[in-house]
Amino acid sequence: MTALSSFSRADRSIVGRWWWTVDRMSLVALLVLAGIGAMLILAASPAVATRIGIPDSFHFVKRQLIVLPAALLVMIAISLLSPRNIRRLAVVGFIGGLAMLALTLVAGQEIKGARRWISLAGQSIQPSEFVKPCFAVVAAWMFAEQRKGRGVPGFLICTALYLVVIALLLKQPDLGMTVVITAIWLIQFFLAGLPMIFVLIGGFGAVTGLIGAYFLLPHVASRIDRFLDPAAGDRYQVDKAMDAFANGGAFGRGPGEGIAKAFIPDVHADFIFAVAGEEYGLITCLIIVTLFALIVLRGFAKLLQESNLFVLLAGTGLLVQFGLQAFINMASTLHMIPTKGMTLPLISYGLSSLFAIALGMGMLLGLTRRRFGESDL
Amino acid sequence: MSFGTALLRALRSTYTLGGPGKHAVETAHTRLIVTSAFFALAFGAIGVRLADVTLFPHANDTRKARAARPEKLDRADIVDRNGLLVATSIQTASAHANPKEISDPAGVARKLASVLPDIDEKQIRERLAAPERSFVYIRRNVTPRQQYEINRLGIPGIQFQQEDRRLYPQGRLLAHVLGFSDVDSNGLAGVEKGLNERLRAGGEPVALSIDTRIQHILRQELDAAMQKFQAIGAAGIVMDIYTGEVLGMISMPDFDPTNLGGSPDDARFNRITLGVYEMGSTFKIFNTAMALDYGTVSVNGGYDAARPISIGRFTIKDDHPIPRWLSVPEIFMYSSNIGSIKMAQDVGVQGQRAFLDKLGLLTPPKFEVPEIGRPQVPQPWRPINLMTIAFGHGISVSALQMAGAAASVMNGGFYVRPTLIKHEEGAIIQGTRVMSAKTSDTMRKLMRLVVTGGTARKAEVPGYLIGGKTGTAEKIGARGGYRKNANITSLVAGFPMHNPRYLVIAMLDEPKGLKETYNFSTSGWNAAPTGGKIIARIGPLLGVEPYDANAPDVKAALAVDLAGTGPRVAKPTPQATPAAAALQAPPASAPMAVRAPSPQASARPAPLPVSPTGGSNLAAR
Numbered sequence: 001m002t003a004l005s006s007f008s009r010a011d012r013s014i015v016g017r018w019w020w021t022v023d024r025m026s027l028v029a030l031l032v033l034a035g036i037g038a039m040l041i042l043a044a045s046p047a048v049a050t051r052i053g054i055p056d057s058f059h060f061v062k063r064q065l066i067v068l069p070a071a072l073l074v075m076i077a078i079s080l081l082s083p084r085n086i087r088r089l090a091v092v093g094f095i096g097g098l099a100m101l102a103l104t105l106v107a108g109q110e111i112k113g114a115r116r117w118i119s120l121a122g123q124s125i126q127p128s129e130f131v132k133p134c135f136a137v138v139a140a141w142m143f144a145e146q147r148k149g150r151g152v153p154g155f156l157i158c159t160a161l162y163l164v165v166i167a168l169l170l171k172q173p174d175l176g177m178t179v180v181i182t183a184i185w186l187i188q189f190f191l192a193g194l195p196m197i198f199v200l201i202g203g204f205g206a207v208t209g210l211i212g213a214y215f216l217l218p219h220v221a222s223r224i225d226r227f228l229d230p231a232a233g234d235r236y237q238v239d240k241a242m243d244a245f246a247n248g249g250a251f252g253r254g255p256g257e258g259i260a261k262a263f264i265p266d267v268h269a270d271f272i273f274a275v276a277g278e279e280y281g282l283i284t285c286l287i288i289v290t291l292f293a294l295i296v297l298r299g300f301a302k303l304l305q306e307s308n309l310f311v312l313l314a315g316t317g318l319l320v321q322f323g324l325q326a327f328i329n330m331a332s333t334l335h336m337i338p339t340k341g342m343t344l345p346l347i348s349y350g351l352s353s354l355f356a357i358a359l360g361m362g363m364l365l366g367l368t369r370r371r372f373g374e375s376d377l
Numbered sequence: 378m379s380f381g382t383a384l385l386r387a388l389r390s391t392y393t394l395g396g397p398g399k400h401a402v403e404t405a406h407t408r409l410i411v412t413s414a415f416f417a418l419a420f421g422a423i424g425v426r427l428a429d430v431t432l433f434p435h436a437n438d439t440r441k442a443r444a445a446r447p448e449k450l451d452r453a454d455i456v457d458r459n460g461l462l463v464a465t466s467i468q469t470a471s472a473h474a475n476p477k478e479i480s481d482p483a484g485v486a487r488k489l490a491s492v493l494p495d496i497d498e499k500q501i502r503e504r505l506a507a508p509e510r511s512f513v514y515i516r517r518n519v520t521p522r523q524q525y526e527i528n529r530l531g532i533p534g535i536q537f538q539q540e541d542r543r544l545y546p547q548g549r550l551l552a553h554v555l556g557f558s559d560v561d562s563n564g565l566a567g568v569e570k571g572l573n574e575r576l577r578a579g580g581e582p583v584a585l586s587i588d589t590r591i592q593h594i595l596r597q598e599l600d601a602a603m604q605k606f607q608a609i610g611a612a613g614i615v616m617d618i619y620t621g622e623v624l625g626m627i628s629m630p631d632f633d634p635t636n637l638g639g640s641p642d643d644a645r646f647n648r649i650t651l652g653v654y655e656m657g658s659t660f661k662i663f664n665t666a667m668a669l670d671y672g673t674v675s676v677n678g679g680y681d682a683a684r685p686i687s688i689g690r691f692t693i694k695d696d697h698p699i700p701r702w703l704s705v706p707e708i709f710m711y712s713s714n715i716g717s718i719k720m721a722q723d724v725g726v727q728g729q730r731a732f733l734d735k736l737g738l739l740t741p742p743k744f745e746v747p748e749i750g751r752p753q754v755p756q757p758w759r760p761i762n763l764m765t766i767a768f769g770h771g772i773s774v775s776a777l778q779m780a781g782a783a784a785s786v787m788n789g790g791f792y793v794r795p796t797l798i799k800h801e802e803g804a805i806i807q808g809t810r811v812m813s814a815k816t817s818d819t820m821r822k823l824m825r826l827v828v829t830g831g832t833a834r835k836a837e838v839p840g841y842l843i844g845g846k847t848g849t850a851e852k853i854g855a856r857g858g859y860r861k862n863a864n865i866t867s868l869v870a871g872f873p874m875h876n877p878r879y880l881v882i883a884m885l886d887e888p889k890g891l892k893e894t895y896n897f898s899t900s901g902w903n904a905a906p907t908g909g910k911i912i913a914r915i916g917p918l919l920g921v922e923p924y925d926a927n928a929p930d931v932k933a934a935l936a937v938d939l940a941g942t943g944p945r946v947a948k949p950t951p952q953a954t955p956a957a958a959a960l961q962a963p964p965a966s967a968p969m970a971v972r973a974p975s976p977q978a979s980a981r982p983a984p985l986p987v988s989p990t991g992g993s994n995l996a997a998r
Contacts, residue, residue: 050477051477053508147401187412190408190412191404191405191408191409191412192401192405193401193404193405242430245427245430245431246430246431248431249431249432250431250432262478277427277430277431281431282427282428282431282432285427285431286424286427286428289420289423289424289427290420290424292420293416293417293420296413296416296420297413297416297417297420300409300412300413300416301413303409304406304409304410306402307402308402309401309402309405312402312405312406312409313405316409316412320412323416323419323420327416327419327420327423330423331419331422331423331426334423334426334427334430335430336422336423336426
């Protein structure tokens with residue numbers, strides 16, 4: 001910390017000012033999570049590479065470790081921006097992301113029955129990942145504008161944008177993303193003053209929506225059946241994940257000593273938490289959960305002191321996205337909810353996911369920096 | 378959009394009229410606290426769940442609990458009538474591997490070959506080296522010892538799965554009775570299929586009527602005959618004529634039910650139940666019984682067999698013509714086609730069809746194996762069919778149908794459905810009267826006559842008072858027409874004939890003539906002696922004591938007047954009537970009991986002294 005703390009409080013440079021205004025505890029927590037992620041990728045992904053026949057077993061490790069510092073730099077760079085610029089960035093990102101999302105439907109690569117990726121400069125990109133944080137910020141802006149009472153039909157715009165996004169996501173189909181986007185939108189709407197009657201209607205709608213998805217979308221029905229009834233079908237990944245946690249116990253079997261990673265196809269992505277459980281044990285897992293909880297809850301606590309509605313809503317949306325994704329991933333792996341393909345932020349392998357989280361968290365850090373004298377955004 | 382507009386109006390009126398600022402932010406703060414609480418709860422729940430699954434794994438792992446419970450062996454066992462196990466299921470382990478986890482296929486294959494000496498090391502090596510596969514079998518159904526030794530090799534990537542395996546401890550012996558079942562324990566043939574539902578339900582073993590010892594004798598003798606006469610197949614059945622219980626049922630060639638691939642398709646053909654054949658002269662048992670039962674001729678009557686019968690362009694002759702008037706016993710004993718036709722003609726088409734139908738010869742029988750041949754019955758039934766059926770041609774039935782029909786001729790006149798299931802002690806067997814007891818009694822005498830003086834003389838075994846009828850039918854060629862010297866020969870026999878209890882059928886498919894048979898390939902030379910050998914060996918096992926054929930009561934019971942009351946020698950027969958009266962007609966209820974009174978109960982002649990014949994040798998065992 002010597003290098004970092006060498007900034008003087010009197011330093012008025014951009015970096016100096018950033019250092020003294022950013023939420024340093026959240027920043028450190030994010031960096032620690034990224035470090036743990038690097039460690040787990042090192043453990044989990046060679047097994048995957050070997051299984052799917054990639055000659056270089058460190059293929060995924062190299063890719064992830066090369067881009068991880070870049071992603072963290074992006075995060076910090078974005079957090080340097082002012083809230084106004086962050087909003088501009090989000091608008092541009094949202095429009096671009098939406099365009100790419102639409103493109104997946106025509107030019108997407110179909111992988112495991114869904115069109116979620118497009119190829120850009122030799123890289124597979126999952127546009128929905130980038131749409132999420134941008135949507136959170138744009139939606140917050142619109143909600144806040146509505147509440148300013150200047151005649152901007154923010155709620156209406158916001159709802160329209162929401163509908164467009166989920167229409168595209170369901171077309172892919174990508175139910176997990178839809179759930180996250182819906183959660184962001186609903187919670188922001190809730191915070192923006194949705195009347196209680198509508199909150200109740202919304203709650204009812206969510207339940208009906210889930211039941212509807214069960215009956216209308218076969219793969220959702222299959223997942224839920226498998227969750228509820230052990231005999232209904234293939235629960236292979238979840239069963240192996242449970243074995244992994246049981247194997248690990250309190251202290252884990254030791255780095256590299258796990259065996260579950262050889263049996264779980266998505267172990268470097270959706271099931272990486274199981275590797276943490278097997279090789280590093282309960283205590284490390286609890287540290288990971290605590291770090292996620294710390295980032296989310298501390299973020300919320302800071303937002304409670306926030307007087308700017310846009311910043312408050314945007315920050316909440318970004319934190320909801322981050323926290324919900326972490327919760328869904330860990331809860332799926334622990335068989336608390338039906339299996340839902342969702343990455344564990346900063347820890348799972350996946351370049352789109354990593355950069356999108358960096359983008360979102362960069363915007364959050366930027367928005368929650370202490371501001372002086374800014375009135376209306 | 379009425380909902381949307383209503384929503385907007387509501388929101389606007391509630392929150393925007395008062396202007397922006399503090400109020401909105403305060404609401405947001407309050408609701409953010411609620412949101413935070415939810416997230417705190419969610420992360421808390423994950424923490425609790427983590428502790429739960431890592432520290433107390435067994436409390437919530439239903440799979441392990443399931444695996445620890447021994448798997449129930451689903452399929453019921455099958456035992457023979459004496460409780461001997463003939464089909465059972467065991468759990469075995471099958472070794473398999475994931476080639477992707479095997480780094481050194483050659484080394485692993487060598488190690489495996491050291492504990493499994495009978496595997497093909499090269500083949501295993503190639504299988505393990507197949508990178509595109511993730512599951513290969515090393516060896517299915519290894520023994521516990523082999524499993525232990527494979528485990529001791531400590532090769533990563535080799536695993537075992539538990540499988541149910543059906544075993545047939547008697548090997549081929551009951552192949553056509555039991556059939557076989559697939560790896561998922563579904564019966565595919567034989568009793569395994571016929572009783573599949575019952576067997577799948579598990580529970581108590583199914584007891585067959587089969588006696589494994591009799592089955593063994595039957596197979597040994599038929600196999601020997603098949604070899605000796607260079608036949609392409611052989612078949613035999615032993616049945617209790619009062620209960621219908623099949624004590625032995627063999628069709629050769631047969632197969633090893635645990636190694637189906639090792640046998641030709643022909644071996645899975647059941648010649649007893651599935652094969653339908655023109656039976657030839659053995660059908661005269663039913664023809665004669667029919668005429669006697671309808672009363673169109675008496676046992677003392679007869680017909681002129683002097684001239685062959687012409688129908689259209691065919692002429693029906695006798696194989697061993699005796700060109701004169703023949704009595705009914707003579708027609709039966711010499712197997713006269715001409716006499717048989719005339720007997721049938723007096724009965725007529727309707728009577729013939731009705732009688733054969735009563736004996737179960739026109740419809741597929743109900744039986745415990747699914748391989749049931751459909752009899753080929755003339756349609757329409759013309760006078761020409763009447764004539765050919767009289768001597769066993771123009772109608773094809775299975776040996777199983779023959780057994781059921783012949784049993785009713787011998788057992789006092791009741792049709793009892795043949796079965797492979799052991800009757801419980803004291804069970805009442807449902808029989809249908811199909812002819813008079815008197816007809817049955819007469820037929821016993823006539824069948825005994827065929828063995829003492831007719832075509833089945835080589836079936837005779839001293840002491841067992843065998844009665845029967847031989848049949849030789851030319852097989853129909855692929856392009857129609859009969860094939861000379863390609864015969865189905867058969868013996869339908871019962872014993873002991875003065876009070877018969879058991880039926881034996883022996884059949885040979887395309888037996889060849891031998892030097893010792895003077896190149897004859899008719900049934901008297903092959904099926905008859907084979908049937909005799911079978912009876913000589915199973916008689917003692919069945920508890921049938923040898924009888925002295927010359928004992929007065931036996932003689933009286935089986936006496937027949939050959940001369941009859943012919944047109945030229947129309948004289949009363951002094952012996953015939955008393956002999957018939959002396960016949961021991963079993964009471965009408967006797968066939969209804971599971972165990973008919975033992976043959977010794979009514980008349981017990983002195984057992985024969987042990988003689989060097991096969992039968993007595995076995996009796997001494």
